[in-house]
Amino acid sequence: MAQSTKNLPSFIHLLSTMRFAITMLCFIGIASVIGTILKQNEPYENYIIKFGQFWFEFFEAMGLYNVYQAFWFLLILIFLIISTSFCVSRNSPKILKEYKKFQLNARERSLKSFKHSYEIPVKKFSTSKLEKLLTENKFRVKKQTNKNGDLIISAKKGDLQKLGYIFTHLAIIIISIGGLMDGNLVLKMQELTGSKQIIYEDLALNDVPESGKLTNSNFSYRAQMLLREGEKQSVAVLKAKEGYFIQDLPFIVGLNDFRIEHYSTGQPKSFESDLIVEDKETGELIKKTINVNTPLTFNGVTIYQSSFEDGGSELALDVWNLHSAEKTSKMESIIFKKNELVINNQTYFFEFNDFRKFNILDIEIGNEKKPTNVGPSFIYKVRNQSGQAKEYQTYQYPMMIDNSSYFVSGMRKTPQEDYQYLKLPADANGEINGFMIFRELLHSPQILNNAIKRVVAQSFPEGGEKSQIYFEGVDRVLSGFIEGGYSQIAESIDTTLPIEDQERIANSYIKIIFLVGKELITIYELNNIEADNFLFESNHKFVQESLTGFNDSFFYGLPIFLELKNYVHVQSSGLQLTKSPGQFWVYLGSILLVLGIFCMIYIQEVRLWILKKKDNKDILLALTTNRHRLEFDQFAHKISQLMKKTFN
């Protein structure tokens, strides 16, 4: 310890060297690269999956999941500020002194040794003319007559270049301080001392302990708020690591309405929230519509439109049992609420997670894919009794796929997977009823029996024993299909028939199923003359699609299909609330920075001396600059020519 105290001056010296500052800047650069390559602020499980437990903990200890809030990163910033401050305080006095100083004590010999030194012949000398010439060329001039009668004129311009150094470095300090002000340094300190603690559980507002609440006096923050339409809130959530703090606000925010507008192509055009903000102390009310790029600032806090979510839309659903002839039943649900349903003696738990009024998908129209709005969809999870869940997304309206119109529902077992889609054909009215009638017919033994009979009669018009055997065969195939789809039949073919016959038999089975299916619809239409569900040019395609849909329903993981009949759309607006007192300083520093860079780069500092000796008619002109550039040669030449002209 004593050692370090003794070395303090040299420590300060080290801090104030440019090498140190550049090292710090390099560190910031490297840290930044890490911060961009490693995705920041992800849920911790993602990191564990990516790196494994060991490296996950190691990286966490190093703060790599949140580099820019990491302790060492802030430390570097602080060191950078200190180091730059030392640089400025050390160099500024020198620069300011030089700013004032005119070197009038220049010697003839040294002036002559300058690279740009001219002896200019003079016919008639005039000090005032010379001064005029110099001021016209933007020089500041000072003159002096020495004891021996020699006149020396010292002039200079472009002093601002040197001030540029001070400006830029001061700017870096100011910007960094502004940035630190808006960082969470104070909160970090409170965390370290234990007076504030991150909350990791999902708690109701009243259950949040004081240590998890941040008061209005919190210096700076960037918090989030999710507001449902019609809802009011006076606190926001400040995310920290895997948990959060509750931030008290100086006002109450209410959301009257949230709107998304769309372009004709379906892409979102604007997100707008109609806010009503009430000051907690004065009761002052402000109504304002905010959107992306037009925030609202009130009481030192700025409210931005940042995201949106469903706010608990109400859905009216029809429940269709796919594997029985049961009629539809109704289900009412609210997004974020849970429902229970007993189907075929099994209980299923429904969790409705999201409703989307617009879905923009790349749909093939003509020959090209175009982003198109395919209408509302809802997303839900279905858990069985053992807790296993599958996720579903079901669209309300039929979609055109390969020139046919289908009701589509996606299923996946984990969020990492892509959805697998169940496609049920729409009927002639664009409704799902046609398919559901077809399903009902398949499950009605009487009608099915009839249809099979009619198919058999087509092959064996005269009846007889052969036709009876054929009937039994077809009946077996159909009941297999109804029980488990094509795979059920395939299984029985695999186990009972020799390989060389399998394909032929399978094909004939498929054909038979199709014929029976077609017959089912014919029978239905005969019995329901008014019905218009199957008024296609030909029922051929619909029957095929229905059979495929019916077959696919065995892989859907759910014996029912939920059809969205109606909805009340309720939205939530995601707001960001920012208090950043450092912003002013950052902007101020930025202006200073641009000014400084401009001075340093575009202002050329020039010093000029003229010596007129008492006993000599000619004058000696010398020019110098601290940074030599190509233009300076031309400039020096120009000045010397000007003088020649003036005095001849």
Place this chain on the structure above:
Amino acid sequence: MIFKKIFNYLFIVSMLMLPALGLFKFHQYMDYYEMFILVGTGLTFIWMSNYWQSFKYLVTSVLALSFISIFLYEGNLLSGEERFILKYFLSSQSAIMWMCSLYPLSLLMYWLYLFKKQAFFGNFASQLTWIATAMGFIGLLVRWFESYLISIDVGHIPISNLYEVFVLFCLITALLHLYYEEKMNRKELGAFVLIIITVAVGFILWYTFSKGADAIQPLVPALQSYWMKIHVPANFIGYGAFAIAAMISIAYLLADKGILRSRLPSLIILDDLSYKAIAIGFIFFTIATILGAVWAAEAWGGYWSWDPKETWALIVWLNYAGWLHLRLVKGLRGPMLAWWSVIGLVITTFAFLGVNLFLSGLHSYGEL
């Protein structure tokens, strides 16, 4: 001489009149910032053309041809495919394709000039570059107009996606090059600068034909801001200048090794030029980054979020700040700085393109 004078006056008058006319006719569609930008653009053009006579001709011809194109459209987007002149010259896509074919040609001419040293090739190369640049600007301006023809609410300045900014990059780099070429009265460096432009042209063509990137897309909400009109161009003056500096540095490194030395300008001139390019690029890049921060504060609620694009902008900035610091404060010169500026271009390219390709973030609208 008298014609030149009259032309100069006419130019000044029209640079004052056109924005005034725009304000008069369309002020109800603009906010104050946009009015300021419009008037400011006219004044900037007057100021710039006072510095650089050729710029005046460029502005005049680009505006004249763009207005002809707009006139020929007659408010109907389909005219672009039906009218001969539009279809082959003045619709935005064909104008940009002209640009794309003329830049590689002028690269060829510059190399011929470098080896043959015949003034004809040099002049021809410059002319081609000028024409390509004019066509590119016409392409962008007409595209701007076309976006409004698609639908009033789709209309926006065409500097909002990767395709459009690549065109902008070519144009700004070419303009900066033409400026230095004229000021220095040396044409050899075109052989180097046009390489990077041609590479960008290659990208544009690939992007157009394999990804159909030339389709006009409406603006996502975050981009609907007047800040885009200043942030993006300022950024690309930075990118363009850094690219030029790197190409000149390559010429420097070659000359330093004795390759092409007799055909290139002296090392001192090359060194000075690459400094100038970096200096101007640095100022504009600084301004662009600051404007970006101001914009981010308005759209996303924070002037600095350590978003990948922001972070890489900082890295680019630090890189050139270091370069300038060493040169200005320590007086460093020579091959090391040249190498540094070449590496600087790699870093800049990553910030410009790589971030969009490999990292996701708030700037993700530039995705490939």
